[in-house]
Amino acid sequence: MTSARSLDRLELVDAGVVLAIETSCDDTAVAVVAGGRVAANVVRSQAALHAPFGGVVPEVAARAHDAAMVEVVEEALAESGIDAHEVEAIAVTKGPGLPGSLVVGVGAALGLAVGLDRPLIGVDHMEGHLYAATIEGPVALPALSLLVSGGHSELVVIEAPFRYRLLGRTRDDAAGEAFDKVARILGLGFPGGPAIEAAARDGRPDAIRFARALRNQGFDLSFSGIKTEVARYLEGARAAEVADVAASFQEAVVDVLVAKLERALESERVETVVIGGGVAANGPLRERVAELARARGVGAHIPARSLCADNAAMIAAAGAARLVAGEHAVDGLDIEPTRSLVGGDDH
Ligand code: KG4
Numbered sequence: 001m002t003s004a005r006s007l008d009r010l011e012l013v014d015a016g017v018v019l020a021i022e023t024s025c026d027d028t029a030v031a032v033v034a035g036g037r038v039a040a041n042v043v044r045s046q047a048a049l050h051a052p053f054g055g056v057v058p059e060v061a062a063r064a065h066d067a068a069m070v071e072v073v074e075e076a077l078a079e080s081g082i083d084a085h086e087v088e089a090i091a092v093t094k095g096p097g098l099p100g101s102l103v104v105g106v107g108a109a110l111g112l113a114v115g116l117d118r119p120l121i122g123v124d125h126m127e128g129h130l131y132a133a134t135i136e137g138p139v140a141l142p143a144l145s146l147l148v149s150g151g152h153s154e155l156v157v158i159e160a161p162f163r164y165r166l167l168g169r170t171r172d173d174a175a176g177e178a179f180d181k182v183a184r185i186l187g188l189g190f191p192g193g194p195a196i197e198a199a200a201r202d203g204r205p206d207a208i209r210f211a212r213a214l215r216n217q218g219f220d221l222s223f224s225g226i227k228t229e230v231a232r233y234l235e236g237a238r239a240a241e242v243a244d245v246a247a248s249f250q251e252a253v254v255d256v257l258v259a260k261l262e263r264a265l266e267s268e269r270v271e272t273v274v275i276g277g278g279v280a281a282n283g284p285l286r287e288r289v290a291e292l293a294r295a296r297g298v299g300a301h302i303p304a305r306s307l308c309a310d311n312a313a314m315i316a317a318a319g320a321a322r323l324v325a326g327e328h329a330v331d332g333l334d335i336e337p338t339r340s341l342v343g344g345d346d347h
């Protein structure tokens with residue numbers, strides 16, 4: 001059931017048949033990995049439900065997860081062609097995320113684990129975002145990872161499997177949160193990231209020079225200032241081109257993220273750079289990270305957009321790695337409100 005574990009890379013290991021559930025935010029996701037490959041990866045988005053509110057409404061999200069769960073599990077099993085009784089372990093996101101949403105996923109996973117009499121592994125959501133890259137191939141270590149989502153933004157060095165060192169994180173808003181808030185200010189709708197990227201295509205990235213907070217200082221990030229700056233700019237500008245504002249905002253955020261990676265590559269000896277999280281789906285960010293890695297002579301793992309966004313295949317990948325590493329399964333899971341892959345206080 002297991003394969004040998006490598007210490008010099010992260011990979012999608014063979015831990016038998018693992019079914020994973022991810023419900024940390026507004027996607028009900030279930031995946032099945034079998035024999036070290038993804039057999040099913042189903043994501044049911046709630047975006048349309050939350051769009052009228054301009055953001056995720058926690059109570060609505062929890063109810064929608066609950067309503068969809070059984071169907072999404074069944075859909076994933078059907079897609080994989082694997083019978084529920086062949087499942088050998090269950091993995092589930094234990095946090096960080098919206099407590100009400102997490103409880104639905106953990107409850108369903110616990111029910112399956114008890115019902116099928118199989119081990120249950122709790123997975124950190126950000127560790128999942130990191131392991132998304134392993135679905136496309138092994139990640140040589142040590143690696144430098146930029147994990148940027150709607151709730152988190154952090155720069156982490158992976159020294160060895162499960163050995164993480166935090167370089168920096170956001171002191172206020174996450175990068176995705178900034179995209180969402182600025183999209184709302186610009187009237188571009190929800191979720192903001194894809195809307196801003198689309199609007200920016202018709203704009204000039206150098207039209208407005210927004211501040212690059214903390215760009216040349218340490219490894220921490222800060223994105224709350226730029227949202228205020230965009231709002232103030234719009235108040236003052238008589239005929240602001242939404243496309244120009246979107247393009248200039250996106251340019252500023254991407255520029256800071258890439259500058260941080262570049263700084264980190266100057267002081268850290270790593271084999272590869274890995275990006276993950278919803279913001280890692282951003283086209284300009286992907287291009288600039290690939291360019292930077294090429295220029296620095298390190299590898300780059302830029303997962304397919306669908307693997308950057310929340311999904312359960314990444315949770316299965318991380319869960320399988322922990323199973324093979326001998327992590328003991330648990331009888332029940334406490335959901336974890338921790339905010340970082342490396343632990344610590346909020347942000
Ligand atoms: O990882 P994810 O799917 O969920 C969380 O764990 O938060 O990330 C969602 C975030 C949202 O803030 C969304 O606006 C952002 O990722 N996002 C993007 C893009 N696609 C999604 N941000 C910038 N450009 C994109 N193309």
Ligand code: ZN
Pocket residue numbers: 125129149150277278309310
């Ligand atoms: Zn996420």
